[in-house]
Amino acid sequence: MNAIISATELASDMAGPNPPVLLDVRWQLSVAKAAGEPPFDGRAAYEAGHVPGAVFVDLDRELASAPGGRGRHPLPDMAEFGTAMRRVGVSSAVPVVVYDGGQGWAAARAWWLLRWTGHPDVRVLDGGLPAWEGALETAAPVPAEGDFQPVPGAVGxxxxxxxxxxxxxxxxxxxxxxxxxxxxxxxxxxxxxxxxxxxxxxxxxxxxxxxxxxxxxxxxxxxxxxxxxxxxxxxxxxxxxxxxxxxxxxxxxxxxxxxxxxxxxxxxxxxxxxxxxxxxxxxx
Known part of the structure; x- marks a missing residue:
């Protein structure tokens, strides 16, 4: 299975009999900004418009633990990660597609974590949200609870x-x-x-x-x-x-x-x- 998916393929899959769970992981690296410039707010960007059906995932809070001796984005607690993924509708038997604002880093982090914890079918939208040519929505869906149980170690x-x-x-x-x-x-x-x-x-x-x-x-x-x-x-x-x-x-x-x-x-x-x-x- 390819690790990436085109916008055209995603639109087709969304209309098919087994649509993927969509995760919006918009995020930017926090670096020094000009005085008065607010930090990037991924949730605000999501609320302003996202791929229909996508659920927001916060990289800093849900795909990493607090910074410390293990680095700035250490692995999340597995119990908390599993809870977060089930909350956004991730199930082991349902495909997952993740995307971000186009850089690809945040989406790749979500892809890697889900693959490392055993999900068999995760892809990244190639080119991120800018590649999406369909309509956007602002309403946040409330997905059904997923059943994903993370089991670390599936990849290196x-x-x-x-x-x-x-x-x-x-x-x-x-x-x-x-x-x-x-x-x-x-x-x-x-x-x-x-x-x-x-x-x-x-x-x-x-x-x-x-x-x-x-x-x-x-x-x-x-x-x-x-x-x-x-x-x-x-x-x-x-x-x-x-x-x-x-x-x-x-x-x-x-x-x-x-x-x-x-x-x-x-x-x-x-x-x-x-x-x-x-x-x-x-x-x-």
């Missing part, structure tokens, strides 16, 4: 030690912007740089100018150039806090390459001064 996940091991013996991709990988700037976390041995692979290079993913063969070529051969070598991905890294794992899935996500990512790694940090354009 790394901790800090596991990420370091993949950097040594496999391919560890850093999905952040190149300047953060090099350590030229670090606007969010305690220190700039990257995990020694990791390869710079900005996730925004996996999409085209329309916001959708590159063609499968183009993604395969890109990852091959980064050292991902597609054989049995282990592939891991990290980012700042396990959100944009999920988008890179999704791109790898589109290319047919399984990869494990280091959820704590650089926000966890850099919080421990005993962990090594590499700077500059080279992995080591």
């Amino acid at each position: 996940m790394l901790d800090a030690d596991g990420a370091a091991a993949v950097a040594r013996s496999g391919v560890l991709l850093d999905a952040r912007a190149g300047e953060r990988y090099r350590g030229d700037v670090e606007p969010i976390d305690p220190v700039g740089g990257h995990i020694p041995g990791a390869v710079s692979a900005p996730t925004n290079e996996n999409v085209g100018t329309d916001g959708g993913f590159l063609a499968t063969e183009d993604l395969r070529a890109r990852f091959k150039a980064l050292g991902v051969s597609g054989d049995d070598s282990e592939v891991g991905v990290y980012c700042g806090s396990g959100v944009s890294g999920a988008h890179e794992v999704l791109a790898l899935a589109v290319a047919g390459i399984p990869a494990a996500l280091y959820v704590g990512s650089w926000s966890e790694w850099s919080s421990d001064p005993s962990r090594p940090v590499a700077v500059g354009p080279d992995p080591q």
